[in-house]
Amino acid sequence: MSQRISSVQSKANKYKIAVIPGDGIGKEVIEAALAVLDALASAGGSFVLDYEHFDWSSERFKTTGSYMPDSFLDVLQPKDAIFFGAVGDPTVPDHISLWSLLLPIRQRFQQYANVRPIRVLKGIKSPLADCKPGDLDWVIVRENSEGEYAGQGGRTHQELAIFSRHAIRRIFRFAFEVAEKRPRKLLTFVTKSNAQRSGMVLWDEVAYEVAKEYPHVTMDKMLVDAMTTRMVLRPESLDTIVATNLHADILSDLAAALAGSIGIAPTSNLDPTRRAPSMFEPVHGSAPDISGKGIANPIAAFWTAAEMLDWLGEKADAKLLMEAIESVCGRGILTKDLGGSANTAEVTDAVCTAIKESAQAQ
16 A cells, blocks of 8 residues: 655645555556546645555455455545445456455445436537437436345345345435435436335335425336336436436446446445445446556546545535536547547546646636
């Protein structure tokens, strides 16, 4: 592990950030995002980030037999946030890598609200031919602690999913609060209660119970299979979406593709109580097929960094970072997955320059 402090004003707010690049392109996009954060801080940002780097990865697993030390909770607890890259290696079974690094952090810290904002950024074209600016502007709230990813049971119960009234109620309250703050005040909840007659029926019941607490929010219900068609055919009819761990995992990747590429999609794993650090990660995974080629799209990591700043209370700098991202995308400086020819470094340099120019103009 190593340490670095971004250089900014002496009176700036200071935050301790655990940096876990992980595997594959996670290392590349996190490095790019830290460069952008440093550029933002140096341009007059109101924050100082004290980074501590951890080598928790598949390489560490193959060398030592573990992804993280047993003391990982104690190590991470004092941090203000966790900035995570990706996990996944072709030589390690996926269920081992995921359950040895990412999921233990999410679950043990009760980061029960996974929040994925999705919209079509300036300069990026949706594959939906008739999708106009503003038609696709969603927030997907994913229950992040139990459900289909509870991890309970053995081979005779490998399809077991756990749904508790407590966890369902808290994620619905969180989702309603997100929806209440957005202009349309519209919440769509996703279910499959017609076929999953136990846990998902409970999910529906709690949805309607909690809805009574938020009379100013309009709520509608969609079966998950029908939801896929609505997202494609009527994106303008959606705003805030809440779904189970598995359903939201799948739907959010579809949403990212509809917005242009999974390479732009951010994620926040939040503990809304703020008793534990929250974790921020790009959605795209480790992408071993392009790892080391310098062509990974860093936009998801940049947007994730903006979400982290916003969560920490640095809303003005988060807004400036998003404006810089959209300025660069709007000028056509895009990686291959978005139809461009720029590499990771070129997009990173362009965003850093846009940040400096924006700061000088203020």
